[in-house]
Amino acid sequence: MNDDHFYTTEALAVRWKCTPQYIMTLCRAGDLRAFRFGPELWQIPVCEVERWEAGLAVRLPAMNVEAEVNRTHHMPEAIDTEGG
Numbered sequence: 001m002n003d004d005h006f007y008t009t010e011a012l013a014v015r016w017k018c019t020p021q022y023i024m025t026l027c028r029a030g031d032l033r034a035f036r037f038g039p040e041l042w043q044i045p046v047c048e049v050e051r052w053e054a055g056l057a058v059r060l061p062a063m064n065v066e067a068e069v070n071r072t073h074h075m076p077e078a079i080d081t082e083g084g
Contacts, residue, residue: 006035006043015049 009020009027016023026032027042032052034044 005046007046007049009040009042009044012044012049 007015009023012023013020023032023044024040024042027034027036027044032044033048034042036042
């Protein structure tokens with residue numbers, strides 16, 4: 001996937017006129033579905049932002065990619081661009 005399909009917490013905070021910490025709070029709580037690549041690095045899919053803005057967001061757990069990679073030794077299917 002390419003970076004154009006994701007928002008960083010900083011970019012989304014600018015769009016929503018709030019702080020990046022508020023975006024991280026939403027991600028950690030599972031209110032805003034996102035991929036976590038470390039303690040403070042989150043990527044939020046554009047489609048999730050559009051769902052949230054349309055009022056269709058559903059509370060789901062955040063995806064901790066770092067933990068998943070360490071556990072399985074390969075990238076999770078959610079972001080596997082190689083198809084394997």
